[in-house]
Amino acid sequence: MAPEQGTGSRSGCGGKGRGRGKHLPGACWDTLWGDHSPPHFPSGQVVKLELLEQVQAQLRDVLDKAMEEAAQSYLQPHRKDPPTQHPSPPHSSGLLEVEHFRTFYHIFIAMLCVFILSTVAVDVINQGSLDLDFDLFIFAFGCLPTVLATWLVMFLYTLLVPYKALQLWAGSYHTVRFPRLFTAILLEALLACHAAVLGYYPIYTVIQHQLPAASRFIVILKQVSFLMKSHSFLLEAVPGIIHAKPPDGEMKLPALSTYLYFLFSPATDQLPSPRTPYVRWKYVAQNFAKFLGCLFYSYFILECLCIPVFTNMSKQPFSIKTLVLSIFNATLPGTFLLLLSFFAFLQCWLNAFAEMLRFADRTFYKDWWNSTSFATYYRTWNVVVHDWLCYYVYQDLFWLFRGRSRVAAMLSVFIMSAIVHEYVITLCFGFFYPVNCSPSLPSSEVSAGIQVCLYCQEWYAQIHCPLEQKTFWGLVTPRSWSCRS
Template sequence: MEPRAAQVQRRERLGRQQEDRPSREGEPHSGGAECPGGVGGNAEVHRGPDLVQWTQHMQAVKTQLLEQAQGQLMELLDQAMWEAVQAYPLQDRPVPSVPPDSLRKTREPSLGKRKVFIIRKSLLELMMEFDLLTFSFGQLPLALVTWVPMFLSTLLVPYQALRLWERPQSGGAWTLRVGLGCLLLAAHTVVLGILPVHVAVEYQLPPASRCVLVFEQVRLLMKSYSFLRETGPGTLWARGGEGIRAPSFSSYLYFLFCPTLIYRETYPRTPNVRWNYVAKNFAQALGCVLYACFILGRLCVPVFANMSQEPFSTRALVLSIMHATLPGIFMLLLIFFAFLHCWLNAFAEMLRFGDRMFYRDWWNSTSFSNYYRTWNVVVHDWLYSYVYQDGLWLLGGRARGAAMLGVFLVSAVVHEYIFCFVLGFFYPVMLLLFLVFGGPLNFTMHDRRTGPAWNVLMWTLLFLGQGIQVSLYCQEWYARRHCPLPQTTFWGLVTPRSWSCHT
């Protein structure tokens, strides 16, 4: 059969021949019985050029639509890039403003296109900035200098107080010794309690430097209490000349550095020190710190830096919490690995401390009660020994629920104090999460809850809780910088600024 295009061309040629021939009287000019195909053939003759023109028209329409869609897409991408550049906080010289239209025009292909030079940074430099790290650890030498009297007070005062009680005598001498020891402990508590707070507030230490002070403050207080709790009762209740011998100073000094909060005269020790293992753990801890700064700088700062300058809406708050879940859980895992694994194992190896059970498999927990026991074994042992068991002893062995509630209360207050100290403002998010959600979840999601579904539920609640913390604390941090108080008052300090700061 003849191809369709050939048929169309042949019919067009025949039509032109018919038009060129002179018409005779009585003879039809075109079409009629003598024309092959009659009327239908004439229709085909005229359809040929119409079909070609219609195809060309559709091609032109398609090309125009694609150009319009591409232009609109480029405008949207240029606008998004422009907004991202404007929201990005530049620490160095500002980038000269370039309107979005000019950005789109520079992307359009043209024969006369020329490279335009502007002041801008390299891509990897934007991704690997250390400004947040240097800011967070600012004035670190001052924090380390403040740590020296805190450590000396912990080293000398509790041990000297115990030596005063070592050989109690009858009459006024014993009372004098006990009173003098208590006075020393009161001075020690003042040094640990007031000195770091005064330095942090007076010199406006940044967050990471405050972390050094507050963690050491809490650690030294817990170690002092454990030492006196384990050795003091026997010494105070000694009679006559049968005083209990105080522990050696070297054992107390070792206890101040070893990774445990429970005092014992001796601990199991490993035979030697693997210094390459120590170096590897310190390097991993440093890597976690760098990665945490990267997460904050890339995933949190661009989102929350200007959030307080926009009108408040419930939708924006929920979206910010959902956005903060991923960086929040990353921060939780980094803190866990950097401190509970790398840092404690490094010190345990240097001191040949044998018991390395600093945490258990909390990630497999199907209940929050098991999660609280296995997340941080070091702190859990201290709370269990000196809050839960001593609480049961004071209550006569009854009211286990009340003793457990006391553990939650102490833990919630200390965690909220750490956040308040580090961030420099009071915003009881951690306190409410511990008491309002953590306590009920501990009693409802107990050890009888087993199965993978409960583990999934626990992780889901962890994601949500971390998102709430990161979102609300970041909003409050930037709100207090965008809306400073004209006059410092008590209610101004304890009232969240993010509730009213919308400039």
């Protein structure tokens, strides 16, 4: 580039400002003043002009360098093989890339080794041999064939029925005589099918087959996930069909393959996401291995820190003294279980599936550990669920309220989230104990300890003090409050 000629000199001299001073390039100077001497400027103005000239020169050098690099990259042939090292996906939730988190990660691994060694030592000393039967795992994940069959039925229904209903509605909406009546009838039919297959069927399976806790969590969480994804899929496709004007305007439905990808992806909304160039299978295997490690870690925590304490404590009458002792005993394991559940699902499980599907937008959580309020924790703990609630519940409620009551919309979303959480935990544990709605900060160790304590107490109280006669108040009142055996 030649700034002294053509466009460069005009841009250097032109503009609505004052003259640039004696330090302008020669061509600019000749254009303005010819052979005459330059006028006199104050010293402050001279410094300003010098600074502007230096900035102009630096910008010119940067632009020349950028143009040169762009030309070189354009002339180089494109590689067909992927590079040796995979670039980090955009918006990746890479906790292990943070140095301080790697330190805590290694500490947790060391503590897991201590748990394993202590368990082995106790078995060898007390029994004379190593006993690794993992009865808790076998019990918690029992009836897996029933779980897989239930998942398959819900998956096939979610894949086929909403999509076919959308196709039927899109093909007839602009041709039927009464489109609103047709829409209402089809919507009621779809809601009835949802209530039967995604509502009643998983609940019936869980109760009828008496599935254990971990198997129940798989069924109920997939039920909620399929409901969320089918809702967001239909809600994103409906506006395009309504505003289409056939036969002049072309009406495009999402492809079935796109919907299938969405059902397996770790996202719950239909927002576009970038794709990674290829799959790192080693990274997938590492995340699944870490997920299994978290399950074994939880097993050792329950075996060593929870079951020995709460088995005997639940047989005592409920009192403030036993509650306070239980809280102090459950603070450490409660914190461990909270961190393990976060790391196992939001870090390992979702990143493994995101990598297999080349799903690049991996902001599954934010820095919830720095939250100082419940609102901050709620927004950062599980970004996947929070975004769905924001896009498809809060915004719709805010629109229904005509933008007049933001607080009412926020409160409605919070109540809905609390009800769904209580629904999941009640079905999975088999008893009603509403402690998730407490106003305490969920990210604190004390709150996690309280929840673990109360649920463990209630679990064993349900075993030691079964209801002689099932009544409404007996079912909704915690058994640990009245257990005396």
